[in-house]
Amino acid sequence: MDEFEEILQDFLIEAFELIEQLDQDLVELETRPDDLDLLNRIFRVAHTIKGASSFLNFDVLTHLTHHMENLLNMARHGDLIIEPNVMDVILESIDLMKALLVRIRDTKEDAGLDVSECVVRLDFVANGDSASVSEVKVSVVVPEVEAVQSEDELDYSSMSDEEVEAEIERLLVIKNAEAKAKHDAKNSVQEEEPDYSSMSDEDVEAEIERLLVIKNAEAKAKRNAQSGTQEFSNESVEPVVSIPVSAPIVEVPPVVQVVPIVAPSAPPPPPPPPRAPREAKDAKDDGEAKGAANVEQTIRVDVKRLDHLMNLIGELVLGKNRLIKINDDVEERYEGEAFLEELNQVVSIVSLVTTDLQIAVMKTRMLPIGKVFNKFPRMIRDLSRELNKKIELEITGEDTELDKSIVEEIGDPLVHIIRNSCDHGIEIGDVRLAAGKEEGGTIQLKAYHEGNHIVIQIIDDGKGLDADMLKMKSIEKGIITEKEADQMSEKEAFGLIFRPGFSTAATVTSVSGRGVGMDVVKTNIEKLNGMIDIDSEVGYGTSMKLKIPLTLAIIQALLVGVQEEYYAIPLASVLETVRINKDDIYTVESRSVMRLRDEVLSLVHIGDIFEVERVFDNSEHAYVVVLGLAESKIGLIVDTLIGQEEIVIKSLGEYLKGIEGIAGATIRGDGGVTLIVDVAALMQMAKSVKSTVGTESSSTKAIGAKNSATDYCVMIVDDSKTDRTIMRKSLEPLGITLVEATDGVEALNILKQGDHYFDAMLIDIEMPRMDGYTCATEIKKYNKYKNLPLIAVTSRSGKADRMRGVESGMVEYITKPYSPEYLMNVVKRNIKFNEGL
């Protein structure tokens, strides 16, 4: 990055920061047009941007900001009263300025936008009622020089240290620019103040150094030099002295030492009366009360570094989780040993510190939501004028902090919601009056913390949502069917406004009605793992509650088990968990549902979503994890609940990215990888997944039709070659497929491989490695073999043996020796052999 680029970047960062505050100030200004502090602040923004842009050779921007500055300067001096029409022009020019800055950021130049019209209007307003305009105009000829001129107009006394420093820096910058431009300095030598433009660079630097010395000395002296300001008023730089300093240093060095340094060229002012420390303290309080001494210590850090720090903390959290697990294992193994106590302590300290560290780093990434809220007063103002409605915005909780990445994402959805409230929610004044409400509508924007979430609430006192109307509209637009509409609860009907293509506005305005906005709201909030809750009453208004997790990288998750696999579900999306009986599940139109208190909750099995092979039989009970995202709800059936754990989200990498339903992976305490469920995607998938909950294993349906005898398949399990051959010989006449296994283990393996679908199994009881009973028990554990006929073929004929056979799931018991026909008939009966083939 070359030097210019660097300066440009700094300029842009500064400019955008200034502008952010600007909107807020401007709207405030309209209500309090005489507030000089506000005016000064706004003026300074225009001024600063002008100064810097002229140095960077952005002529268009300089031109515009220069005229803005003029206008604002007049207002500042009381020559112009800020009326709504003046305000409109100012706001317009600020918008233009923003557009220019964006253009500069993107293309590095400010050409292409026409500012002349706006400039003309600015001038028109300025000339409208002030004779002093011409005066100002005179000095406008050379913008760069004007920048210097206006220095004396700046109200230094209301600036903070930082601002002064920035100002000094800016001065230097402009100085250099001037030196480069080789401007004839004489243009600006109309004042009696020290002639900056005729100074050489060295002089300026010396001057600045001097200023710094003064400031330092002042910090030490720690006194309010307000009283000295008058004496210094001929010297353009010395108002710096008037900055109240709040550094808590008690010692008060002799004042005389300071004075000569302060104004070497000016006549020494009478030394201010020495102050006792207590007085100094008072002065400090004064300064703070004035709000000028804004000595918040900040440092600007590249976001990348914070991200890196966050990643490292993530690793640490994983390490901590492992440590805790190991500690548990060790505790079990060496119970009662002395070193355990010590290990326990260390582990707790490490985990405590890690948690604190994580919170601390998270805090560094936190921004107040005011950053987003700031733009809304302006937006509401514009909207209310545009829509001809009286709307007031009440903001509370703008200091509530949340992660930077979330602050960036939350802006758009809020814009859409607030626009919507203005356009659809708040009625026109007459209608409101007729309804017995106040003429002006109110929109409340609230933010507050709730556990690990931040809640942003948008409440309007407009006409509210009409569930029936929403349903009708949706049917009309083909978003839902009439049947669906009938089944919908009120809340679900409210959720319709988030469907793509939905818009209740009768006419499309520039504000809303295109049916895109609210859809975007939903996707964005889902992206943040957030939830939307709508409450509304016809005639009284609507309240929208956005609940968003505080951070994205490290989350709390609920770990669930299905068969042999584990999945992590972001706890933010989990509303509750319920243990249910299989009988509680009903099937409605081939969808599984259950009753949860007053609601009907649709269910989906996690195994159906993630294609988990259902090898084990499900028990009578299941757990339902009720998931809520944005405004929809679903019940996810899982086999087991493992518990809650803090997990670090890791990406699956380039190779496996974009797998539907999986948001990422995390590493567990035991070193294994657990996949994280993408709840939003899961809800989508649930719609298309065919439910197998409550029904018998799906594989029973998969059996192909038996077209020939060879389609039947029987497994013979016996360790004796002779016995196997006898059985084979007995069954061969049927023409069915026969597979042999020498013991239980092999039989199970063959089953698992799934190369054949078996209609029956003949199992010997006495076998090495795994006997027939165990084998049968194992087989019956698998869901899909529940109905597989197992036939014991054995020489054991005792009653106890038969009983054991039944217990382990055998359906027939053939004692050796047997006749081939008998065996054949038993098999035929059990495989339901079709003689016709």
Add this chain to the structure above:
Amino acid sequence: MSEKLQQIISKQNKTLMGDDKKVDEVVQLVGFIVGEEEFSIPILSIQEIIKPIEWTRVPQIPKYILGVFNLRGSVIPLIDLRARFGLQTQKHTDETRFIVLKNGEDVAGFVIDRLTEAIRMPKRDIGPAPDTVSEEETMIDGVGKQADRIITILKVHKLLERNF
């Protein structure tokens, strides 16, 4: 005197360059067996070779990707080369290894049946891939000829390329 010195220096330079030409470039490969065949991969693309560890199945992906595993804190995909080459899969044995390959940012583990040896092969012994497969699709970078056998050299970037 100085002329002589220069002559000597230039002579030395010439012989040095000549030597460079004489020594053929050598490729170092790691050989391994998948199914019946021996394959190899340039040693520089191999991040490490580990014994099989536990992995986690990932849904909705082709069968030849077994899932993901944890390699010291990174989540890395695991690909079964037998399945990738369309061979019958088999149970992992004591000789089964995971070869972790790296190409830029892309990292993945590959299941192989067993390792053979590290091979130093002069570049001139490496022939092109057979013409029967199109240049675009083949995973074969070339075929190395040794006294008693031929070894297929695989394209690392192709192996690490997502193709679903």
